[in-house]
Amino acid sequence: MNRLLLFIPLVIFALMGLVFWVGLGIEDKTSLPSPLIGKPFPEFELGVVEDGRTLTTKDLQGQPALVNVWATWCPTCKAEHAFLNELAEQGIRIIGINYKDDVMKARDWLKAYGNPYAYNLSDPQGKLGLELGVYGAPETFLIDSEGIIRGKHIGDLNPVVWESLGKQFGEMQ
Amino acid sequence: MLNTAMLHLPEIGQFALILAFIMAVLQVIVPLFGVNRGQLWLMGYARPLAVGQALFLVISLVLLATSFVMDDFSVAYVAANSNSLLPTPYKISAVWGAHEGSLLLWVTMLGLWGVAVALLSRSLPLDMVARVLSIMGMVSVGFILFTLETSNPFTRILPSPPQDGADLNPLLQDFGLIVHPPTLYMGYVGLSVAFAFALAALMSGRLDAAWARWSRPWTTAAWIFLTVGIALGSWWAYYELGWGGWWFWDPVENASLMPWLVATALLHSLAVTEKRGLFKSWTVLLAIFAFSLSLLGTFLVRSGVLTSVHAFASDPERGVFILALLGICVGGSLLLYALKAPTVASVGRYEVVSRETALLVNNLLLVVMALAVLTGTLYPLVYDFMGLGKLSVGAAWFNTMFVPLTVALALLMGVGAMTRWKSDRVSRLGGQLWIAGVLAVVFAIVVALLLSEAVSGSVVLGLGISFWLIFATAADVWKKARGRLGKIPSLGVSYLGMVIAHLGVAVTIIGVTMVSNYSIDKSVRMVPGQVETLGDYQFEFTEAGTIDGPNYTSQATRFNLYKEGKKIEVLTAEKRRYHARGSVMTEAAIDVTLFRDVYISMGESLEGGAWGMRLQVKPYMRWVWLGAIFMSLGGFMAVLDKRYRRRQKKEKLA
Numbered sequence: 047m048n049r050l051l052l053f054i055p056l057v058i059f060a061l062m063g064l065v066f067w068v069g070l071g072i073e074d075k076t077s078l079p080s081p082l083i084g085k086p087f088p089e090f091e092l093g094v095v096e097d098g099r100t101l102t103t104k105d106l107q108g109q110p111a112l113v114n115v116w117a118t119w120c121p122t123c124k125a126e127h128a129f130l131n132e133l134a135e136q137g138i139r140i141i142g143i144n145y146k147d148d149v150m151k152a153r154d155w156l157k158a159y160g161n162p163y164a165y166n167l168s169d170p171q172g173k174l175g176l177e178l179g180v181y182g183a184p185e186t187f188l189i190d191s192e193g194i195i196r197g198k199h200i201g202d203l204n205p206v207v208w209e210s211l212g213k214q215f216g217e218m219q
Numbered sequence: 220m221l222n223t224a225m226l227h228l229p230e231i232g233q234f235a236l237i238l239a240f241i242m243a244v245l246q247v248i249v250p251l252f253g254v255n256r257g258q259l260w261l262m263g264y265a266r267p268l269a270v271g272q273a274l275f276l277v278i279s280l281v282l283l284a285t286s287f288v289m290d291d292f293s294v295a296y297v298a299a300n301s302n303s304l305l306p307t308p309y310k311i312s313a314v315w316g317a318h319e320g321s322l323l324l325w326v327t328m329l330g331l332w333g334v335a336v337a338l339l340s341r342s343l344p345l346d347m348v349a350r351v352l353s354i355m356g357m358v359s360v361g362f363i364l365f366t367l368e369t370s371n372p373f374t375r376i377l378p379s380p381p382q383d384g385a386d387l388n389p390l391l392q393d394f395g396l397i398v399h400p401p402t403l404y405m406g407y408v409g410l411s412v413a414f415a416f417a418l419a420a421l422m423s424g425r426l427d428a429a430w431a432r433w434s435r436p437w438t439t440a441a442w443i444f445l446t447v448g449i450a451l452g453s454w455w456a457y458y459e460l461g462w463g464g465w466w467f468w469d470p471v472e473n474a475s476l477m478p479w480l481v482a483t484a485l486l487h488s489l490a491v492t493e494k495r496g497l498f499k500s501w502t503v504l505l506a507i508f509a510f511s512l513s514l515l516g517t518f519l520v521r522s523g524v525l526t527s528v529h530a531f532a533s534d535p536e537r538g539v540f541i542l543a544l545l546g547i548c549v550g551g552s553l554l555l556y557a558l559k560a561p562t563v564a565s566v567g568r569y570e571v572v573s574r575e576t577a578l579l580v581n582n583l584l585l586v587v588m589a590l591a592v593l594t595g596t597l598y599p600l601v602y603d604f605m606g607l608g609k610l611s612v613g614a615a616w617f618n619t620m621f622v623p624l625t626v627a628l629a630l631l632m633g634v635g636a637m638t639r640w641k642s643d644r645v646s647r648l649g650g651q652l653w654i655a656g657v658l659a660v661v662f663a664i665v666v667a668l669l670l671s672e673a674v675s676g677s678v679v680l681g682l683g684i685s686f687w688l689i690f691a692t693a694a695d696v697w698k699k700a701r702g703r704l705g706k707i708p709s710l711g712v713s714y715l716g717m718v719i720a721h722l723g724v725a726v727t728i729i730g731v732t733m734v735s736n737y738s739i740d741k742s743v744r745m746v747p748g749q750v751e752t753l754g755d756y757q758f759e760f761t762e763a764g765t766i767d768g769p770n771y772t773s774q775a776t777r778f779n780l781y782k783e784g785k786k787i788e789v790l791t792a793e794k795r796r797y798h799a800r801g802s803v804m805t806e807a808a809i810d811v812t813l814f815r816d817v818y819i820s821m822g823e824s825l826e827g828g829a830w831g832m833r834l835q836v837k838p839y840m841r842w843v844w845l846g847a848i849f850m851s852l853g854g855f856m857a858v859l860d861k862r863y864r865r866r867q868k869k870e871k872l873a
Contacts, residue, residue: 052560055504056553062597063546121469124460125390128802157742157822157831158461158805 386799395455403448409441461805474516633691681732716856723849730842
């Protein structure tokens, strides 16, 4: 056997290491503010998870809301859900985007864990998610009563995150 | 609280950790220097240093647990993961409830495996003991340093500590989570022994049957822990997450499955290396992969780079440290492999139809399975890296990959176990096995017909390969025992261990087939007094109320379960709200028999005292885990084989 062949595992590993390394570098960019902030919410026309009616961008307007991107395949969303229920109890309007998910599963989920959402937009292909620059679930956008995106949080909402995000949301009311 | 602050227990714990670090450094240098210089007295330090290192690690871990039990919230890690109301057993299990403590547990277990090697290696030449313990010391050095530098569990919040702690994540307040992580960690860490043996053999150039024989019981022991750990994890997810699902293909589960698959391949490859002196380089590579995947499993998942990329970025220091450690550990061992693995082809010959070939194919299948899991787990990351956007690989992809591979593996297992070394004949195997094959097909079709009129192909396939495995294994036992039942115990504990482990695989496949195809469920709105029927069962909702727990309050619903009009059980499902974090957890009520689980979980509260309930009947659910118990029992029997201890006796006599 040629000794050079024995180096193959090492080379493959080095390549994988490189991917991780550069991947780590990419993560830092997530802390940059979303370019969407200050811009209107992207146009969409999507079905609602709960009852199947179709809504468009105009339906978002009227009052400030949190737009929460979630999915049943996302473990962090499960962890976040209880806190969303609390926020909803405080009267905060939350609109869900059920991202790259199955409507039936989503309905089961809402039945099992409670539904903090005013309604959920079903985005099975992730098209709206793409336009929003969704990085992974969960993500949450703050939109004002005009439907303009005012803030964004990547990762789960929890009492700590809400301290600053909630303040911003309160100012929009 | 004041007491422990005055006792300085956490400081002593940290000091013990530093001492353990120093011991580990000495454990790396002194024995290896001894090997290099041929000084036996220096090599002789390997064992006492390993014991010393482990002793200080245990002291450190016990002191951390003490801080938890005494509610010392001046320790940041305790404050973040415990609460004065938390029941004491959970205070102890909270030690491994988050990153820092898990890491301490991990290194402590590594130390304990080192002690086990030190004490149970009398049959080994001293220079091998020195090399093996030195390599395990290297791993220790890296991870103790990581703990001390980036993840110190003893850090204090002074001068004004919080009055009470933030509580342990309610998901983790459960018996399953007391036992699951330590078991799994024992498996992960145990693979370091096989890894150290492989590297020691590479360094010394003695990749021989003796090396394989030494490695086998250690690899099997680690594999048993992994098997039990994975099964416990699946069982926990099943009853605690409230969905009735038992495997989710999420990154954390995948991370434990990958080392298991590779360790399974390693077990079989070691058998070939020991018996026939073949596949040496391949076996070494598997040992390196198995441990590398353990590291990947423990740390990359723990650090969160896979589940939520954000966790990783929030603490780049840890991320970079982990990557550097992984790089040194895996890169270094692969470099050693590239430089020292034998390039001369092994001398043993074998033909196409032989046990060697069967085990080689088994290895390839298992490695392909592990690669499939690895790809599915890392693909989203790589996809992201290429700038193609974000995606997630769902369960469907894994199932598509796993079903055909498992079928191939099960078919092979039936033949492989009875194939002879070196060379065998298809006609001989066919003569032995055709009855098993025919019986398996007939039984599978008949049973599938009895189960339902609409026969599904996947049921016939799943049952068919299980029956095939059972009948082929039975045929082999029967043949080897020459048709006499009384002769079976004398076939050897190793062989019988293999038989039981293989039957365990069949049991698990039957469980998976049945529960995936014949589970029924129903989500209904129910008010007290209402009766719902699902399958053969009637669920009578008797009452709803509240239960006060030590650190939570539950809303509970009580059910009478009837089968054909006869009451068989009273079941109480709960929805717990934990005080400290205000989070809500579902506690499913499960009635268990060997042939089916009845599973009741609560959904949301509806108007008029009604509840949204989810009722499920899951046939053969227990078999999925029963098979894992069989597999680990089989492994345990294999470890007991006397030949692993034979030389030790000779030495004692001499």
